[in-house]
Amino acid sequence: MQTQIAYNDERIFFRFRWEQPDPGGWLHDMLVYRDGSWERFAEPSPWVPHRSDEDHTGFYEDRVSFLLDDGSVEGFEQFGGWLTAHYGMRSLPSEVPTETVQNDEHFGFDGLDKTDIRKYIPQACTGDWWENDWETIRPQAELEQLKSDGVFLDLPMWRAHRSNPKGYGTDHHILDYRHSDQGRNTYTTQSWTPDDGPELMWDPAVVDGGALDYHEIRDGTIPDQQDGTYALELDDAVEFDPSVAEWEGAMIPRRPLQEPHGSAADWQATGTWADGEWTVEMWRDLETDYPTDTTQLESGEVYTWSPAIHHGAGKRWHWAGYPYKLGLGVEPDYPGSQYTEGTTELVASEYSGETPSWSSIKSYTIPLIFPGILIWDDLVDADHPRAADVRDGTVTMWELYENDPETFLAAEEF
Incomplete structure (x- = not known):
């Protein structure tokens, strides 16, 4: 380095x-709809998007x-x-x-x-x-x-995913545990269930269909790291609507992004x-x-x-x-x-x-x-x-x- x-x-x-x-290191921790239910795709890792294993489910940021x-x-x-x-x-x-x-x-x-x-x-x-x-x-x-x-x-x-789009790092300190610093980090976590899906999706005006397409990304068509949409900003999020974003291969980040503040935003x-x-x-x-x-x-x-x-x-x-x-x-x-x-x-x-x-x-x-x-x-x-x-x-x-x-x-x- x-x-x-x-x-x-x-x-x-x-x-x-x-x-x-390997491209794609800016994708992280995705919820994917397949075979009638929602699954969390975060492991196994490391993930390489163009590998031949069609069922690979690891999305983890650099x-x-x-x-x-x-x-x-x-x-x-x-x-x-x-x-x-x-x-x-x-x-x-x-x-x-x-x-x-x-x-x-x-x-x-x-x-x-x-x-x-x-x-x-x-x-x-x-x-x-x-x-x-x-x-x-x-x-x-x-x-x-x-x-x-x-x-x-x-x-x-x-x-690459949870802080870079906001223009920040995330700040932590180690004593008895790896603690996050005071304030608020650049990301939060949305609740989800296999049957009901996530709380949030993209506004369809921002991302067509309210979600990314897992199959396209798996096959190597990755959103551009510079000007593509791959992180779910809270400002671009709306309440999840299954009639819009529940389709085979629909993919939505589990970690929406937010504005940080306090020591966490140093x-x-x-x-x-x-x-x-x-x-x-x-x-x-x-x-x-x-x-x-x-x-x-x-x-x-x-x-x-x-x-x-x-x-x-x-x-x-x-x-x-x-x-x-x-x-x-x-x-x-x-x-x-x-x-x-x-x-x-x-x-x-x-x-x-x-x-x-x-x-x-x-x-x-x-x-x-x-x-x-x-x-x-x-x-x-x-x-x-x-x-x-x-x-x-x-x-x-x-x-x-x-x-x-x-x-x-x-x-x-x-």
Whole structure:
């Protein structure tokens, strides 16, 4: 992934470019009418629209995201996103059953009211800094104090379907869960049933027949990412009418889009797919009105940054980067004794004017890997040959798997 980072006295900009030869990554989570009932088409993933399997039902958007920390989260500068993946998370072989989550005092009906376990940081749990059992989450008062002290990871995302048409990203933070920031995100969820269908459809004046045609899209006729209609804006939605939009192959997004506000709308963003490549820009103010769920930024300071890309898939099906030190106008020092110069250290360039002139901003090539099911528990397990170094924070992910960044970039698979 090619990455450029620029800032001025008020804002920071990120620009990402990566190859993505398969079109259609701007379609997401569709309700489709076939054989007399409505079905949700969101899996399996990843989805490629021109594959020969006529019954493929995966529609999942492309995304780019990153984790950002100001040094408050112990271990993040060494281990990046692996610090947040734990035993019991959804999509892992150890995934905690929904019923167990719902009956848990913290995550269940009487607490967060969740149905699964997602990312969290070990500091949200009791015990030593590296201990991470999801059943030992700290009391709410202690979590609130950690959040007030800035002990969380900032997690902004650009989503090709659920945020890009609105000109925003979506903003999240990780403490005891992957929480959405305060306010309102760019998307909501409409109710539906197999018999009655969705609540909403497109106004037929916007989309003929009130719905997209699944068969056309499956066969490769995809709405244009620039000027086609593929996302259901609430402003373009009307109450579902089965006499209009209940026909074989009718397809309506389950996630209508809305105007965001509050901390959830801190990041503006725009993305364009052309010639098999995404170009995405994300930007926000250095200082925001919501310091308890957004990492505040300052010129001359150093942060830890770790990116990821999803293509037509969710959950663990993504490509992740190791952690990098990011200096806003200053040269950072990466921890560890090996591979601490070059691509492990990024410097944001200062710019003037309304927006950066990207042709004059340094570009970094960031290698990404598929993380598989390697999680934090594996790294700190007593059977891991370097568990003591991990617990002491004296080794980094780059060193742990002996990946020299320069050699890493030259590897054929990247």
